[in-house]
Amino acid sequence: MTAKSTIGFIGLGIMGRHMAGHILAAGYPLQVYNRTAAKAAPLVEQGAVLAENPGALAAACDVVITIVGYPADVEEVYFGDNGIIANARPGTVLVDMTTSSPELAQRIAAAAAGKGLAALDAPVSGGDIGARDGKLAIMVGGAAETFDSVLPVFETMGARIALMGPAGAGQHTKMANQIAIASTMLAVSESLSYAEAAGLDPAKVIEVVGTGAAASFLLNGLGPKIAARDYAPGFFVHHFVKDMSIALSEAERMGLDLPGLALARSLYQKLVDGGYGEEGTQALFRVYCGLTATGEAA
Structure with missing residues (x-):
């Protein structure tokens, strides 16, 4: 991954909008998607590109980050017909920052590996203030080499970032x-x-x-x-x-x-x-x- 790598960000709620904003401010090309498209407007005004659906975003990005609501939302975003795994290019890194189940994180990692992708589970703590200030704690599960490759992106959002173990360990x-x-x-x-x-x-x-x-x-x-x-x-x-x-x-x-x-x-x-x-x-x-x-x- 380089400074010119395109980052995709899905989920622009209370925390996600700030997290995506930090990535954009750091100079990365950014594509965004949110079910309520209006929430993407401030980021689009700053230069982000609004994707039509998660699959379209995944097909255009080198790293795809998600932070959505519930495990069912994670399932839909990753495994749906217009989902990430079916559409991401080989070599893409998938990072789910939703607080979700460890079992689902492991299932995403296995499915990603089967498509030539890499996956991390990277939930965060710090609330809206931590997200706004770029000082989140980020706890990560996955392979060390994948973690190292996206660490610069994590550093735009967090102050304490740690690899905790294999897939599911972050959750x-x-x-x-x-x-x-x-x-x-x-x-x-x-x-x-x-x-x-x-x-x-x-x-x-x-x-x-x-x-x-x-x-x-x-x-x-x-x-x-x-x-x-x-x-x-x-x-x-x-x-x-x-x-x-x-x-x-x-x-x-x-x-x-x-x-x-x-x-x-x-x-x-x-x-x-x-x-x-x-x-x-x-x-x-x-x-x-x-x-x-x-x-x-x-």
Whole structure:
């Protein structure tokens, strides 16, 4: 891969639009595709080319990156009639940055190899802020030589980039990440719920405990949003439920009992059932307030 390699990017949501923007800003020729074409307009105005479908994009690119919603979306994009694998040229590198199942990542890698392609699973962590600032953590599964070939592209989007093992290892690492987030969000929500019930100013509580042993990205980054009742998404609740469901399925397959993760998913599912699936993960605080519209105690 060279600086003149054409990069294809599929999925221009909350994170994808920033990630693709960094690639374009770094000078790579960029083709983009999104089911809602209007979301591609800002990138097209900056010089990106809008492809008709995933297959057309794959046929024109040296590296194809995807970050879509659910495993079913990944299946469609990679294996559909107008999908990537059926249309990519031999030698093309496929990089799925969706948080998806390790089994699907392995299946994509096997199918890619059978067509003379190479594949990496490379999910990310850092939310919309990390994507905007180009400081995502990128955890990668696949062959070392393939990883090395696309590392310059990863470096336009991320600050911490690591090859974790063979196909599927990136997704397994992301599951470990989501498991840690799940129980931490429970702790942050319960801490601030307790603080408010005790008559404390939650913002001041965060200022103090956020510098001690309880400090975390979630407490210091999302805690103030909880205090302000700001539930705007940096990462959608319904996507987090999807991730936790994948992690629980993998844990069951490995014979692991993860009660904290199971509890977190059940509480986040209440948000989805209550109509709050499009909010950010900090909306878990609503569960402790009776799922009221404002998040105030019912």
